[in-house]
Amino acid sequence: MTYFVRKGLFYLVALWAAVTLNFFIPRLMPGTPVDSLMAKLAQRGGQVNPETRRAFELLLGADTDEPLLAQYWSYLGNTLRGEFGVSVSSYPTPVAEVISASLPWTVVLVGIATLLSFLLGVTLGMVVGWRRGTWLDSLIPATTVLAAVPYFWLALILSAVFAGTLGWFPLNGGYDVVLDPGWSLEFIGSAVYHGILPALTIVISSVGGWLLGMRNMMVSTGSEDYVLTAQAKGLRGSRVMLRYAARNAVLPSVAGFAISLGFVVSGSIITEQVFSYPGIGSKLLQAVQNNDYALMQGIFLIITVAVLGANLVVDLLYGLIDPRTRS
Known part of the structure; x- marks a missing residue:
């Protein structure tokens, strides 16, 4: 029980540190949201004066006259209440609405693509590692x-x-614009049809890492005493591969997969930009x-909460699976 309490406290401190950095890092960037709005207003011929700037500051909650520490405490309170303010780039839509509208697209696309690449890579890596030295090893350079x-x-x-060229899939977008989302x-x-090509990009680019990692673990596990003993008993090769070798070799990959799921919510900025996909990456x-x-x-x-949550789940699962990690 002490192990789990210690882990919980550690991740609470890590969450506080991440939230604190989340507050200060954007403020180290040149310019402010108010400057961005003022520039847009000036481009459209609007009146730019100190009164207008002050009105924008109050409207966005970016009161620069307030001390930084006071802004920080206000930020912590608003975060606990789930109030993230108003988005400048999608003004006057609240941030929570912007995230809730784009996050499901990213979670479905990147989540399914990550799951498919993991299953495909681990399965291929298991077979390639078990039959090492055969023509199957040629899969490794290709995927790498x-x-x-x-x-x-x-x-x-x-x-x-x-x-x-082929016209098999739509060029961009997340769904047919003539349809009403529902x-x-x-x-x-339509959403599935538009998501096939972006998902294929993610799977092709990431399956090689899972394959190589699983293959190397299978090679290492295949020389363990319990695998050699199972083979000496005359058990079927498929049973030894699945029940003895792969069952232990897959553990590091499962840990990596759980952590990668935490990054699913961050989306894939490049993929979403290339395919004009309405996900969280393009919003970022x-x-x-x-x-x-x-x-x-x-x-x-x-993103921070998702990654920390995934790491916490992995640590707790490892504590249950392998008691040695609790010592």
Whole structure:
């Protein structure tokens, strides 16, 4: 029990540190959200004066006259209440609404793609590692090369070939714009159809890492005494591979998969930009370009909580699976 309490306290401190950095880092960037709005107002011929600037500061909750420490305490209180302010880049929409509208797109796309790449990579790595030295080892250089290809280049190539030349998939967007978002079969089918190509990009670029890691662990596990003993007993090769070797070799991959799930909510900025996908990654890039502190802080907080939560689950599961980690 002491182990679990210690882990819980550690992650609470880590969460506080992350939230604190989340407050200070955007304020180290040049410019402010008010400057961004004032520049847009000036471009449109609006009146720019100190009174207008003060009105924008009060409207956005970016009171620069307030001491930084007071702003920090206000930020902590608003965060606990789930109030992240108003987004400048999507003004006057609240940050919570911007995140809630874009986060499901990213979680579904990146989550499913991450799961598929993990299952495919681990399965192939298990077979390749068990039959090492055969022609199956040729899969490793091929998948490693694909993983080393620049992400944006791979997305552009797939988009040009399958969407532009062959016309098998739509070029961009998350769904057919003539449809109203909802739970209708027509809309869900359109969303799945638009998400196939971005998901394929993520799977191709990440499956090589899972395959290589699982293959190396299978090679190492295959020489363990309990595997050799099972083989000496005359057990079927498939049973030894699944029940003895793969069952232990997959543990590091499971830990890595759980942690990678925490990063699912951060989205894939490059993929979403190339395919104009309405996910959280494009919103984050938009927030950085517009000095949108409120939206940046809201997205970073969601990412931080997800990553810390995934790490906490992994630590607790390892504590239950392997009692030696609790000592």
